[in-house]
Amino acid sequence: MSTLVRPYGDTTGDGMVQISFTLPVPHSKRAEGAAQQLAAKMGLDPALVVHARPMGPDFTFFVVYGRVHHLVDLDAVEVIERDYPLLTPKEVNAAIKRSLSRRLVVLGACIGTDAHTVGIDAILNIKGFAGEKGLEYYREIKVVNMGAQVSVPQLVDRAVAEQADAVLVSQVVTQRDAHLLNTREMSAAFGEAFPAEKRPLLVVGGPRFDEAMAGELGVDRIFGRGTTPGEVASFLAHRLAS
Amino acid sequence: MSTLVRPYGDTTGDGMVQISFTLPVPHSKRAEGAAQQLAAKMGLDPALVVHARPMGPDFTFFVVYGRVHHLVDLDAVEVIERDYPLLTPKEVNAAIKRSLSRRLVVLGACIGTDAHTVGIDAILNIKGFAGEKGLEYYREIKVVNMGAQVSVPQLVDRAVAEQADAVLVSQVVTQRDAHLLNTREMSAAFGEAFPAEKRPLLVVGGPRFDEAMAGELGVDRIFGRGTTPGEVASFLAHRLAS
Amino acid sequence: MTGKLDLDPVTVRKARSLARKAGRPIVKLAHQHTTVSVERATLRLAGLSGADSEGTPWANRLLDAVRADVGLEHGVALPVWDALARGEAEDLVTLAQKASAGSVRFDLPEGTRAKRVRAASRRQVGAGIRQIDRRRTERERLIKRHGDAPRAPWIYLIVATGDIYEDIPQAQQAAREGADVIAVIRSTGQSLLDFVPEGATREGFAGTYATQENFRLMRAALDESSKELGRYVRLTNYASGLCMPEIAALAGLERLDMMLNDSMYGILFRDINPVRTFVDQRFSRQVHARAGIIINTGEDNYLTTADAVEAAHTVTTSQLLNEYFAKEAGLEDWQLGLGHAFEIDPAVPESFRLELAHALLARELFPKAPLKWMPPTRHMTGDVFRGYLLDGFFNLVGAMTGQGILLVGMMTEAVVTPWLSDRDLALQNVRYVLDAAGGLREDFHPAPDGLIATRARQVLGETIDLLERIADEGLLDAIADGTFGLMRRPADAGKGLEGVARKAADYYNPASEILEEK
Amino acid sequence: MTGKLDLDPVTVRKARSLARKAGRPIVKLAHQHTTVSVERATLRLAGLSGADSEGTPWANRLLDAVRADVGLEHGVALPVWDALARGEAEDLVTLAQKASAGSVRFDLPEGTRAKRVRAASRRQVGAGIRQIDRRRTERERLIKRHGDAPRAPWIYLIVATGDIYEDIPQAQQAAREGADVIAVIRSTGQSLLDFVPEGATREGFAGTYATQENFRLMRAALDESSKELGRYVRLTNYASGLCMPEIAALAGLERLDMMLNDSMYGILFRDINPVRTFVDQRFSRQVHARAGIIINTGEDNYLTTADAVEAAHTVTTSQLLNEYFAKEAGLEDWQLGLGHAFEIDPAVPESFRLELAHALLARELFPKAPLKWMPPTRHMTGDVFRGYLLDGFFNLVGAMTGQGILLVGMMTEAVVTPWLSDRDLALQNVRYVLDAAGGLREDFHPAPDGLIATRARQVLGETIDLLERIADEGLLDAIADGTFGLMRRPADAGKGLEGVARKAADYYNPASEILEEK
Numbered sequence A, B: 001m002s003t004l005v006r007p008y009g010d011t012t013g014d015g016m017v018q019i020s021f022t023l024p025v026p027h028s029k030r031a032e033g034a035a036q037q038l039a040a041k042m043g044l045d046p047a048l049v050v051h052a053r054p055m056g057p058d059f060t061f062f063v064v065y066g067r068v069h070h071l072v073d074l075d076a077v078e079v080i081e082r083d084y085p086l087l088t089p090k091e092v093n094a095a096i097k098r099s100l101s102r103r104l105v106v107l108g109a110c111i112g113t114d115a116h117t118v119g120i121d122a123i124l125n126i127k128g129f130a131g132e133k134g135l136e137y138y139r140e141i142k143v144v145n146m147g148a149q150v151s152v153p154q155l156v157d158r159a160v161a162e163q164a165d166a167v168l169v170s171q172v173v174t175q176r177d178a179h180l181l182n183t184r185e186m187s188a189a190f191g192e193a194f195p196a197e198k199r200p201l202l203v204v205g206g207p208r209f210d211e212a213m214a215g216e217l218g219v220d221r222i223f224g225r226g227t228t229p230g231e232v233a234s235f236l237a238h239r240l241a242s
Numbered sequence C, D: 001m002t003g004k005l006d007l008d009p010v011t012v013r014k015a016r017s018l019a020r021k022a023g024r025p026i027v028k029l030a031h032q033h034t035t036v037s038v039e040r041a042t043l044r045l046a047g048l049s050g051a052d053s054e055g056t057p058w059a060n061r062l063l064d065a066v067r068a069d070v071g072l073e074h075g076v077a078l079p080v081w082d083a084l085a086r087g088e089a090e091d092l093v094t095l096a097q098k099a100s101a102g103s104v105r106f107d108l109p110e111g112t113r114a115k116r117v118r119a120a121s122r123r124q125v126g127a128g129i130r131q132i133d134r135r136r137t138e139r140e141r142l143i144k145r146h147g148d149a150p151r152a153p154w155i156y157l158i159v160a161t162g163d164i165y166e167d168i169p170q171a172q173q174a175a176r177e178g179a180d181v182i183a184v185i186r187s188t189g190q191s192l193l194d195f196v197p198e199g200a201t202r203e204g205f206a207g208t209y210a211t212q213e214n215f216r217l218m219r220a221a222l223d224e225s226s227k228e229l230g231r232y233v234r235l236t237n238y239a240s241g242l243c244m245p246e247i248a249a250l251a252g253l254e255r256l257d258m259m260l261n262d263s264m265y266g267i268l269f270r271d272i273n274p275v276r277t278f279v280d281q282r283f284s285r286q287v288h289a290r291a292g293i294i295i296n297t298g299e300d301n302y303l304t305t306a307d308a309v310e311a312a313h314t315v316t317t318s319q320l321l322n323e324y325f326a327k328e329a330g331l332e333d334w335q336l337g338l339g340h341a342f343e344i345d346p347a348v349p350e351s352f353r354l355e356l357a358h359a360l361l362a363r364e365l366f367p368k369a370p371l372k373w374m375p376p377t378r379h380m381t382g383d384v385f386r387g388y389l390l391d392g393f394f395n396l397v398g399a400m401t402g403q404g405i406l407l408v409g410m411m412t413e414a415v416v417t418p419w420l421s422d423r424d425l426a427l428q429n430v431r432y433v434l435d436a437a438g439g440l441r442e443d444f445h446p447a448p449d450g451l452i453a454t455r456a457r458q459v460l461g462e463t464i465d466l467l468e469r470i471a472d473e474g475l476l477d478a479i480a481d482g483t484f485g486l487m488r489r490p491a492d493a494g495k496g497l498e499g500v501a502r503k504a505a506d507y508y509n510p511a512s513e514i515l516e517e518k
């Protein structure tokens, strides 16, 4: 595989992409020109405005096809690669037993006003996700699942009470960056409530997180779309029991 | 209307756009990172890779949503605005009669291997397009429609024979820039066959032309998607009978 | 309309009588209790509105003061109108202000005094209910003037910017493009607030706060649109949550046309205490019945957590329960927007025909109800093209099975709250399907022993089994056991329990009294 | 399968006999003429291949030399094998080389010499036809070995890069994703070339040249895929055009499985002379019949220029004519991929049901033919979302009416030749519709006097009227009058007329002789 690639429409290197967007302008030739201009700024050249549909008196929706000249440098791609071994439940249990000689305590919740529990449940509940059992299945892990719409103070109090080793937080609603605000509030609260060395491991997850933002958000790890329980368990074992 | 606008997803100024493309890389986290990189180069920040689908072992298709920070400057939009008055058939006929005192001769064809005649027929045939009659309907215009797959030499010969005032050429197939190649070949041939002042007016049309390219392609005017016969007749009257 | 499935009328009757059997004890429970929100709704009907400088509504302030002095169990009417009669304040707002400043003490009147107090409260609350009646007449007049939705199903679109001033132009644009019903999605978390926020709001997350002022602004905007478009455009919001009764009252006062109101949604999806929910639900539905509001129930939600094939009978069961509770509260058939959804995994073989079977079953079980048909959400992905196609097939099921209210699916379901263009594209989709293929209903005749009829009978059979179990063990226990949407909700837990009280012997509520009279 | 429309068998028989009446004079015309391409095909069957340094095929070189010396009307066999018999060259290529260098003169043998020459030519051409027979057996063997397409309709996908070496991986990828048939779209303009280009090619516009080598390369690649996938993947290309007979011969030799071959497409859409077309068509179909190739006719094309509702009966008329010509040429029912298309303006009310009516009519008129069902093209726009939806409803009609070959529609139809991702998305669409809703066919029962049945009867009625007119005035005149696709094509004009000759009394063509024997 070459390390420099371009988008592929119909032939190697053609650079073809599709875009769509709305501009807050009434439909006209000028509006189509404006769409063309935006496409050009995005790097499409040539850019074909193939569809323009007036939506009421003030907006126009566009579909544009065209060639971008940007190169994608595969070597420069930064991925949060798994930097820990993927373990079986058995291995995770063994590692915890060996290094902690007690059960690992995991506290989970959807914080803020978010009530989407399916994601965190997929990680925590026995039932699990994508054929993998959830953390409740692990003999050496004690799971406390606080459910939906948990406030940050409640979460911190419970973490103290349970002496949680790790706190797992889910955020699905992202409108107006709700997930980022809530995560920052949470990490700040834990920062205040615990001395640095005693703070539980903070893990957040949800389908629209950028996994590279952990540092910025003050948490130890972010898990995105399609995470499986085994990945999370392995990460916990790696960070807390090795 | 402000002259600086941004794309509108859900609220004013949010800058949201949708893009999709294929990269010639197998699906993996790295591939998703590559998609993210391309989106970033197109100006999306943040860019959410919301869909990644492996297509066989070598390709991955992506859908990305995100915010672009580009501003669209409506004042800087260049449109080929109609720089001639839109006339009724009656007015066109009158103008021709007045200034030429003979019928205006229009020669039409699909050149090259292109066999899409519906577009040129929409302009030329009586039946017309979008409720407007075609040029054959105009008493003072003589229309010679050569149909599909006409070669450039045939076209030039016929233009000479008919003493055409204007030559109307349609190009619908654009793969590998066929339309541009054919148009350039055509304008060059007319350039050679006629002294500059005697050369018929050259007009090309088709759904995927950029109307701003007339100069570059050596023709007098380009008509795009959705052109109506009345626009073409008015243009001819403006340039040849005023 | 009916008859494509040839359902056995005896079985259908049996299902209904089981639902009655399961629901009746709950109605009794509702009769025996009141809640803070029922009482606040009563105050609101009497005209109390506004909030203190911190945004706490006067209704909450006043009720809390009353409760502190005499408890909740007698209802708010006796102590409040007693205080007014005593001349503690000239009106409710002043009373609330004084009460929250601690300068009034509440008492329970007795004997003839109590009688006069009851009458006074009834007069004042009655005025609010008459206002609701006037709103209902107004709606009827406007529908006559502008015309109604041009056809069934009604096209139902959501706006969800979080900012009422962004919502308004989006809603008007949606109406222009063919929406018959506009729903303003509520901010996340509002359903757990034990008060109704005040004023016009611009800071919701993934939705806009339900407030009286937001209701008013949006209804006025849609009245303009109705005029512009020559058809009455309906407005919907959400009742379910800790403030169901109050929101129902405000919706009636501001002429909303539909309300999300489910007998169990709050319990299952917001962990609200079951008793609180059932009491609030009954009162709120009585208000809706009076206001001529169509309710939308929430069975679709079950299928976002449970499997749509395995759990199909829980939807039917819940529909039958919702129907029973609704009718008991005075709602008529045309007001029952019973919910269900196109949520079968598209990878399941014959998924489309299974959807047809479920949708047709609902249609034939509730032939006069304007069923609310919800689009795919759970199996939507970031593949917006695939999503657009699924929505088209969802629309087709809606047309082929005569659904009454079609919630328009968005191709970006798995990505963002809907964009302006998503709505426009979605409406194009609906329009194409209804215009091009709507008539297919005529040509659609499931074979008596084919997949569709067999599946419908199977779901009905499972429904009866489940209703038998529920009628036996009691609905509260069934809910505690995780029967619906896989959620376990015991009757003695959940949010808002502290806002419930068993009525005292002298309990009096003028609103209930008037509403029960009908 | 049949019977949903309850077509009157007498009317159906009448339609067929009118088609026969209209077609018979054309068959007679075909018997009386030969063309340059028929003769070159004969040379190719005899093993002549390759081209000179300018790319002109030896078949053209040799034929032109023969024609210059003795004319076309006797056929190429007599003068060519006469020259070989005279020892002018040891094989056909050498003869062609010498002939084009002007060093051979051709003559017409007579008497017993002619008899021997005829036999020699028959032997050599016969070897080519036996090669076609072997290819057919090979196909049957491979289908047995790998398995056939898993279900009807067969999923048919195009590749169109212009470069055979880009086409190949795209085709293999398409097969992997579920395509049962791969069509390599031909470069624009090839149908007007009066020769078949040579070798592997990489420079087509909007399609790849049809050459023997490209056929071979693609067939070999798909044989690999068939093995990989455990099902035989079919390959299609285009016969219609000036070189129909030759391309048919090459397709048979390289084991193509289907061919676009319409009795009138070249006339109507490429302005090829009608007589040339009918002669070429008949010969090419005889070759296809022998090769076990399924033909695809082109009625769908009419609807890209004429209105799909108004002109629906011209499609049916053309299907009946194509059927007559095909069967006369020896093709069997299973080889008749008669074309039709989903091209009604989606804005027409009930457009979807009208499509169902047309598609069902074709299905019931030709119950044993594997109808070719073409996706929307004309009303596709740059709105790719809308396009994706329309394609879904197109797929649904295909499933509900039991079409045999489903051409997969592309959301980018109005934009570009299909991208890799377009094909992938399109296949997802097909798969969803067939798996989720395919069974709907069972539940689909148009009312006897409903819109669908009435419309189907109306189209059949108009077909009979039109066929009566054509049978009366003659097919050639009808074509000249613009009856089909609104194109006027007089019999004495059009491309390729100079390549037609009326057969002389001693005309001999060993290929025709063998093919007619069957």
Ligand code: B12
Binding pocket: A113, A114, A115, A116, A117, A118, A119, A120, A122, A123, A129, A168, A169, A170, A171, A172, A173, A174, A175, A203, A204, A205, A206, A207, A208, A223, A224, A225, A226, A227, A228, A232, C185, C187, C188, C189, C206, C207, C269, C301, C304, C305, C377, C378, C379, C380, C381, C412, C413, C414, C415, C416, C417, C418
């Ligand atoms: C189911 C659902 C609901 C259910 C939730 C039921 C429940 N108990 O969870 C109900 C019906 C109640 C609901 C309500 C609402 N929803 Co909702 N809902 C969805 C839906 C359809 C599916 C979400 C889901 O279950 N995914 C499946 C799980 C398994 O995936 P996941 O969450 O991504 O989790 C995985 C990973 O992200 C990761 N992960 C997630 N969390 C964590 C945590 C940790 C620690 C780790 C390690 C990993 C991890 O692991 C999981 C497994 O791989 C989506 C649309 C869609 N198709 O995505 C909308 C969606 C999420 N909802 C949305 C909204 C706005 C709402 C509402 C506000 C209004 C509305 N539109 O309905 C309300 C209010 C909810 C509230 N207060 O939060 C929006 C969010 C928009 C945004 N991006 O901001 C969405 C995207 C729909 C939309 N387009 O409008 N919803």
Ligand code: B12
Binding pocket: B113, B114, B115, B116, B117, B118, B119, B120, B122, B123, B129, B168, B169, B170, B171, B172, B173, B174, B175, B203, B204, B205, B206, B207, B208, B223, B224, B225, B226, B227, B228, B232, D185, D187, D188, D189, D206, D207, D269, D301, D304, D305, D377, D378, D379, D380, D381, D412, D413, D414, D415, D416, D417, D418
């Ligand atoms: C109809 C059609 C055909 C018919 C053509 C019949 C005929 N007699 O014209 C048939 C079936 C024969 C055909 C064949 C092919 N087609 Co075709 N066809 C189309 C289709 C469906 C519609 C085109 C059309 O008629 N538009 C309606 C007219 C009115 O619009 P218009 O051409 O844009 O014209 C307007 C303006 O552009 C302007 N205009 C146009 N010309 C001129 C000239 C002048 C002087 C002026 C002033 C204005 C003007 O005015 C017109 C009125 O507003 C398009 C897909 C689509 N939906 O667009 C594909 C399409 C054009 N075809 C295409 C291709 C590749 C082919 C084929 C090569 C193979 C194939 N995929 O089918 C063959 C070979 C054709 C060849 N040799 O050229 C591609 C072109 C791809 C590209 N961009 O390069 C398209 C886009 C389909 C696709 N996605 O693959 N096709």
Ligand SMILES: Cc1ncc(COP(=O)(O)O)c(C=O)c1O
Binding pocket: C186, C187, C188, C189, C190, C191, C192, C238, C239, C240, C241, C260, C261, C262, C265, C270, C296, C297, C298, C301
């Ligand atoms: C019946 C019902 N009520 C209320 C809601 C919304 O509740 P919340 O505001 O708590 O998200 C829904 C959501 O779909 C619902 O179906």
Ligand SMILES: Cc1ncc(COP(=O)(O)O)c(C=O)c1O
Binding pocket: D186, D187, D188, D189, D190, D191, D192, D238, D239, D240, D241, D260, D261, D262, D265, D270, D296, D297, D298, D301
């Ligand atoms: C029957 C038939 N033949 C041939 C073709 C293609 O012809 P050409 O290569 O001339 O575009 C088509 C195009 O759709 C067709 O339908």
